[in-house]
Amino acid sequence: MKFKTFAAFVGPSLFLMFLFIAAPLVSVFIGSFQLTQPVLEQVEEETCTPGFVTQTCTTTMVTRPILDEFGEIQTTTEWVGWTNYTRVLDPEATWAAISNWDWNALMQVDFWAALRFTLMFTLVTLPLVIGVGLAIALAVNNAAKSIKGPIIFVSLLPFIITPVIGALSIRWLFIGDGILTSALEAWLDQDIAMFAQAWTIELMMLFYRVWHVAPFAFVIFYAGLQTVNQDTLESAIIDGASRWDRLRFVVVPHLMPLIVFIALIHLMDTYRVFEEIVGFTSQAHVISLQWLTYDFLQPDDAGNRAFGRASASAMLTMVGIVFLLIPLLRRTWRDHHGGSH
Amino acid sequence: MSDTPRALRQPLSLRLGSAGFLAFWCLIAAFPIFWIGVMSFKAPVDAFASNPLDVIFGPATRDGGDGLSLLDIVIGLAFLFFSIRYAMTWLPKMVAQHSPGGQMIAGWIIAAVGYAVAFVIGFFVILPFVLGLLNPILGPLGNPIVGLTTQHYEAVWVENQFYNNFTNSLIVTVGVVTVSLTVGTLAGYGLARSGSNLAFWILIIALVFRALPHSVLVAGYLPVFVNSAEILRPFLGDAAPTLYGQPWAVIAVLVSINQPFTIWMLRSFFQNIPNELDEAARVDGCTHFQAFRWVIMPVMWPGVITTGLFSFLLAYNDFLVTSLLLDQSNQTMVPAIAGYFNRETTTTDQVEAVAAAVSITAPLFLLVMIFQRQIVSGLTAGAVKG
Structure with a gap:
């Protein structure tokens, strides 16, 4: 294919990706060093109240934004260096907490609390998703042919459901004296409030995420199981391998590329955990990195959005993704150069 | 089963364990979705009741005058069953017969929309009307046993636009x-x-x-x-x-x-x-x-x-x-x-939120029913090739 034809085919897609992915990255990078504020002026305001003989007048200094010719608030954009990052990371409080070995104080800084939850969430769900997915795939592979279709149908439901609604549906089972909370209370014989402390909310979030992603892992493993080499399995049996040995030394190595694939996709997706925070309304107890940026972008009571801090926290989130991707990119680089030269 | 080699045959315990695990998974996978579906049709007291039986049978909803009798349930289920069966057998034949060559996709779209409209009219207009006439005549069979109300859906779709x-x-x-x-x-x-x-x-x-x-x-x-x-x-x-x-x-x-x-x-x-x-x-x-x-x-x-x-x-x-x-x-x-x-201040608001959630999920549910094979093939294609 000539370069010109190739460019014509790929052009529109590249243009879109450039305009809406690459360009915003640059603008976020620049924006993270800038601060946009309304231009304020100090005005002397005299307020008088009628009194006996003379009026009592007081003058106060009032700060108010200057309006431009369209009647909108004028803003200035200044280059502020690392200020936005300082405001997000709060190095003083961080340093004080670290030097005192005070974990709770460190968790008072939103960014570190978000980072802790995001990393914990990513690392805990990863093995669970792979394990549960593999278990379902093995069980379905073992089941009678006639029930496979309906089981796949039911299994796909948690996967395609809107994430916010999936999280809500779990939340509604537990909220207040919901049926599962009261079942737990009857079983453990104590009063339980699932939404009163961070760790119970985190448990529900972990459960939700595994419930949501395990079907994806299941479908992929199930497809992989169909191509396991039967001859290898038979020779393993002849060699006296037990069921467990066959799973461990034949099936799992065969599925290894798929396990890596799922782990990769899962790391990318879980690192941007966000919908759980919205669905469980957990921002008072648990927040994630993406939610932090989202929160800065939401207009506050005065209608201002903290673009500068949002950009700074977005850039810090990016740093995490880069760390995540470096091993992958290095491997691809090596494979490509090893393969083509 | 007799033609599988002896070494590949599975002990009873393994087969039971595997089947039990599958049943457990299906329960977990479907339960939250099924449950919000049930909740959305109940009065707030029932929807957030701590006893699951109350949520299913909805006594408060029933006392409020909204309920289904045994007859409603039987006829409703029969109607559902036959409409799904017709959609599977009769509809494809009609599409194949009546759509001109090369226009299969357009034919399917028209047929699907027409069928959906007919189903909605039949299920939500004609059927309740007929049953409303039949229920009082039949005495005990016509007494409501399960509480069910569509008021939250009406609130969400009509009042809240x-x-x-x-x-x-x-x-x-x-x-x-x-x-x-x-x-x-x-x-x-x-x-x-x-x-x-x-x-x-x-x-x-x-x-x-x-x-x-x-x-x-x-x-x-x-x-x-x-x-x-x-x-x-x-x-x-x-x-x-x-x-x-x-x-x-x-x-x-x-x-x-x-x-x-x-x-x-x-x-x-x-x-x-x-x-x-x-x-x-x-x-x-x-x-x-x-x-x-x-x-x-x-x-x-x-x-x-x-x-x-x-x-x-x-x-x-x-x-x-x-x-x-x-x-x-x-x-x-x-x-x-x-x-x-x-803004969930009252439990009514919460149940309305549940009804809205179910409304959002329903199209996805249909999507999986129709395109299950494509979704599975898409998931696997990405993995095996990528």
Whole structure:
């Protein structure tokens, strides 16, 4: 294919990706060093109240934004260096907490609390998703042919459901004296409030995420199981391998590329955990990195959005993704150069 | 079972364990969704009752005068069963008979819409009317036993004008699917047929883009979108639009965010179409574009439909981008539901939120029913080739 034809085919897609992915990255990078504020002026305001003989007048200094010719608030954009990052990371409080070995104080800084939850969430769900997915795939592979279709149908439901609604549906089972909370209370014989402390909310979030992603892992493993080499399995049996040995030394190595694939996709997706925070309304107890940026972008009571801090926290989130991707990119680089030269 | 080798035969305990685990998984997978479905039809007292039987049978709802009798349930289930059966057997035959050659897709769309309308009229208008006449005559059979009310759906769809959000969701989703497939198909084909280094690096960069959290990108759009009228004024004059709150701007954003995934997936589908096919067309004197139009396009639909499903899911399920880039007046369904549970002051509001959630889930449910095979093949294609 000539370069010109190739460019014509790929052009529109590249243009879109450039305009809406690459360009915003640059603008976020620049924006993270800038601060946009309304231009304020100090005005002397005299307020008088009628009194006996003379009026009592007081003058106060009032700060108010200057309006431009369209009647909108004028803003200035200044280059502020690392200020936005300082405001997000709060190095003083961080340093004080670290030097005192005070974990709770460190968790008072939103960014570190978000980072802790995001990393914990990513690392805990990863093995669970792979394990549960593999278990379902093995069980379905073992089941009678006639029930496979309906089981796949039911299994796909948690996967395609809107994430916010999936999280809500779990939340509604537990909220207040919901049926599962009261079942737990009857079983453990104590009063339980699932939404009163961070760790119970985190448990529900972990459960939700595994419930949501395990079907994806299941479908992929199930497809992989169909191509396991039967001859290898038979020779393993002849060699006296037990069921467990066959799973461990034949099936799992065969599925290894798929396990890596799922782990990769899962790391990318879980690192941007966000919908759980919205669905469980957990921002008072648990927040994630993406939610932090989202929160800065939401207009506050005065209608201002903290673009500068949002950009700074977005850039810090990016740093995490880069760390995540470096091993992958290095491997691809090596494979490509090893393969083509 | 007798023809399986003895060593492959499984002990009873293993088979029972495996079946039990599957049953347990299916229960867990379906239960939350099933349960919000049940809750949405009950009065608030029943919906959030701590006894599961109360939620299912809804005594408070029944006492409120809304309920189903045994007769209602039997006839309703029979109606459902036969309408699904007809949809499976009679409908495809009619479509095949009556649609002119090559117009199968249009035929299916018309048939599906017609059937859906007929079903809604039959199930929600004619059936309740007939049963309303029958129930008082039959005495004990006609007494309500299960509480069920549709008042929350009425509140959501009629009073709170959820259909506005539905229309917005529809616009955004249809826009995203069409544009993303048009652009993505071309790019996927180009990438699949070019073995150059450039193609390889485009794919790798797309993979990196795939990993970016969406909030990072939205942090880049938002300042520009809010001020776009001023930024664009020198170029476009007074016609410069404010991109914030525009559905088509959101469509462009979602299409771009989805491009990396789309081109990866379509590329792997196009690689499965043998190269000889377009080479033959090229030998006969077609240009690349003609080969694509006349040789590849007729055979690419399975892959395109599968990729389209995933674009649909992304656009339909999105919360972050739509909630930040659209304003109240043209909000889509998923962010709109956040309004319900943030203000949930009364339990009625909560049950209305449940009803809205079920309304959002219902189309997805239908989607899995119809396209289960395509979804599975799409998931596996990405994994095995990518």
